[in-house]
Amino acid sequence: MKAKSAAMLPADFRSTFLDGLTSREIETVVKAAEQEPISPHQILQQEGARADRLWLLVTGRVAVYRLAQDGDKVFLRWGVPGDTFGLATVLKRPERYVVTIEAVQEGSLLSWDLAASQALVLRCPNMDKALNAVVADYLDNLIDVLGAYAFQPAEQRLARVLLESARQLGRSGTGGIELDLTNEQLAVAAHMTVFTATRKLSKWQSMGILTKRRGKIVLPSLSRFENDWKGTAN
Amino acid sequence: MKAKSAAMLPADFRSTFLDGLTSREIETVVKAAEQEPISPHQILQQEGARADRLWLLVTGRVAVYRLAQDGDKVFLRWGVPGDTFGLATVLKRPERYVVTIEAVQEGSLLSWDLAASQALVLRCPNMDKALNAVVADYLDNLIDVLGAYAFQPAEQRLARVLLESARQLGRSGTGGIELDLTNEQLAVAAHMTVFTATRKLSKWQSMGILTKRRGKIVLPSLSRFENDWKGTAN
DNA sequence: CGCTGCCTTGAGTTACATCAAACGCGGTGG
DNA sequence: CCACCGCGTTTGATGTAACTCAAGGCAGCG
Numbered sequence: 001m002k003a004k005s006a007a008m009l010p011a012d013f014r015s016t017f018l019d020g021l022t023s024r025e026i027e028t029v030v031k032a033a034e035q036e037p038i039s040p041h042q043i044l045q046q047e048g049a050r051a052d053r054l055w056l057l058v059t060g061r062v063a064v065y066r067l068a069q070d071g072d073k074v075f076l077r078w079g080v081p082g083d084t085f086g087l088a089t090v091l092k093r094p095e096r097y098v099v100t101i102e103a104v105q106e107g108s109l110l111s112w113d114l115a116a117s118q119a120l121v122l123r124c125p126n127m128d129k130a131l132n133a134v135v136a137d138y139l140d141n142l143i144d145v146l147g148a149y150a151f152q153p154a155e156q157r158l159a160r161v162l163l164e165s166a167r168q169l170g171r172s173g174t175g176g177i178e179l180d181l182t183n184e185q186l187a188v189a190a191h192m193t194v195f196t197a198t199r200k201l202s203k204w205q206s207m208g209i210l211t212k213r214r215g216k217i218v219l220p221s222l223s224r225f226e227n228d229w230k231g232t233a234n
Numbered sequence: 235m236k237a238k239s240a241a242m243l244p245a246d247f248r249s250t251f252l253d254g255l256t257s258r259e260i261e262t263v264v265k266a267a268e269q270e271p272i273s274p275h276q277i278l279q280q281e282g283a284r285a286d287r288l289w290l291l292v293t294g295r296v297a298v299y300r301l302a303q304d305g306d307k308v309f310l311r312w313g314v315p316g317d318t319f320g321l322a323t324v325l326k327r328p329e330r331y332v333v334t335i336e337a338v339q340e341g342s343l344l345s346w347d348l349a350a351s352q353a354l355v356l357r358c359p360n361m362d363k364a365l366n367a368v369v370a371d372y373l374d375n376l377i378d379v380l381g382a383y384a385f386q387p388a389e390q391r392l393a394r395v396l397l398e399s400a401r402q403l404g405r406s407g408t409g410g411i412e413l414d415l416t417n418e419q420l421a422v423a424a425h426m427t428v429f430t431a432t433r434k435l436s437k438w439q440s441m442g443i444l445t446k447r448r449g450k451i452v453l454p455s456l457s458r459f460e461n462d463w464k465g466t467a468n
Numbered sequence: 469c470g471c472t473g474c475c476t477t478g479a480g481t482t483a484c485a486t487c488a489a490a491c492g493c494g495g496t497g498g
Numbered sequence: 499c500c501a502c503c504g505c506g507t508t509t510g511a512t513g514t515a516a517c518t519c520a521a522g523g524c525a526g527c528g
Contacts, residue, residue: 066381074381091370098374128362135369136325140332142376147300147308150384151425154516183475191385193517198476214474214525388484417507427485432508448493448506 009058015082016137017056020130029120033110038062038103044085051088051095054117057081060107061169066099073100075188077141080168081107084134090117091131104185154192158200159229161190162210166219175211176220186217204229242269243292249316250371251290254364263354267344272296272337278319285322285329288351291315294341295403300333307334309423311375314402315341318368324351325365388426392434393463395424396444400453409445410454420451438463 009030018026038044038060045051047066062079076099079085088097095114112120121127149157162179165186170177187197201217204210209228211218219225243264252260272278272294279285281300296313310333313319322331329348346354355361383391396413399420404411421431435451438444443462445452453459 066377068381068386074385076377076380087370091366098377128366132325132362132366132369135366135373136321139369139373139376142373142380143300143310143332146310146376146380146384147302150380151302151308194475195477195518196516199516202476428507429486429509430484432506436508 017084017130017134020133021126025124032116037108042103044101045097047097047100049097051097052114053111054086054089055109055111057083058108061105062101062103064099064101154196155200157190176218179217182215251318251364251368254367255360259358266350271342276337278335279331281331281334283331285331286348287345288320288323289343289345291317292342295339296335296337298333298335388430389434391424410452413451416449
């Protein structure tokens with residue numbers, strides 16, 4: 001299905017990638033895209049496979065991870081509307097995906113196949129810069145993850161994951177910011193077992209700095225949670 | 235000191251960055267550079283500081299790390315001749331370094347200040363692509379580090395560090411590949427204490443799959459070590 | 469009203485960090 | 499040539515965060 005115009009994007013749509021282009025270029029780019037719905041558990045790209053499309057998440061949520069040699073998933077980040085993936089398609093040779101991406105919510109994406117994306121790079125002088133910005137952002141983000149998550153105790157990792165996730169996926173509802181995440185999803189994102197995650201979360205709940213129902217977490221507020229948590233001397 | 239020509243680079247010099255440019259562009263770029271010697275412990279850039287130069291390591295070795303909030307260093311990678319740093323100078327706004335880099339050996343670098351590097355981006359049409367390639371490489375590397383080092387047991391991290399380091403910094407000598415690294419440097423790179431590193435290394439030595447003197451490790455060969463180590467059922 | 473899947477709790481185990489202490493290589497000066 | 503010194507290294511004892519496994523509770527759905 002060919003996308004007819006930029007009008008198909010939500011009004012408040014923000015994307016690092018598109019922001020790097022002129023509005024005329026955005027028009028061109030969006031017109032060349034195919035739109036496609038996605039559903040939970042669908043694998044959108046697989047590391048090692050030939051990178052044959054560049055794509056942009058329009059709605060929904062995806063998980064970006066890498067497969068360890070022993071087969072389990074090393075979570076890297078969430079993908080939210082506006083995020084661009086499959087950059088290997090245009091900037092690596094041989095073009096192979098380096099990460100695996102799986103949808104975790106209903107949603108939709110815009111995509112460009114190999115030929116189309118390479119043509120766009122030639123046609124739009126700002127494409128290189130726009131891609132640069134996207135890659136640089138990912139790099140920054142990963143350095144943060146490595147520096148701040150990877151070599152810190154489980155509790156701090158979990159707290160950070162909660163904050164980041166709340167920022168990206170939180171809906172504000174009665175009593176604070178609601179997050180649709182199961183203990184297991186949090187555990188994966190914070191790189192720990194479900195058991196450890198449960199214990200920390202329970203502890204926090206009994207301290208009154210968050211509340212939780214099955215499959216849902218509610219933080220009073222971002223700054224509130226951050227302060228409360230730091231105040232508990234770990 | 236202005237660099238006079240590309241002739242000042244070693245004959246066998248390889249750089250992902252320069253490889254992305256035409257030979258005419260390389261000429262232009264190198265002519266615009268300043269050359270500077272570096273010595274151990276010298277801080278070449280500091281995270282958070284204003285990014286005011288783009289630079290290329292010509293000879294020597296540097297360590298790239300990030301400072302955690304509690305002040306200790308989170309090692310990210312070695313930098314070797316041909317590696318480019320300070321990319322934030324041209325591709326981030328506001329331009330701030332995101333990592334700290336420290337020299338660990340005598341050597342030299344070529345650098346371009348803020349104005350010069352931005353001018354080069356405008357003058358050389360392939361700069362964007364060349365920078366892209368560099369950033370994409372770093373991203374790949376970081377994903378590897380995250381996936382393979384960060385969430386694996388200490389022994390596997392150390393083995394990987396040895397292999398990577400040998401590849402980058404190893405000299406081949408009598409009896410195999412020699413590495414000038416202290417236990418402490420290895421420990422930092424593999425994110426563990428010196429004690430743990432010592433124990434693992436001693437174990438391997440007593441198994442006969444490597445030898446070590448003070449400040450030096452000798453691996454029989456890359457593939458040999460890799461196989462031997464895997465064969466020991468961890 | 470029972471079933472299924474998420475969640476919780478506890479007990480046992482392990483890998484690794486921490487700390488204290490001593491060893492020995494390799495340089496330096498007598 | 500020997501005595502010394504300092505730093506990189508080694509070893510052991512101890513503590514602990516987090517994983518594993520087993521079992522049971524409970525929410526929400528049919």
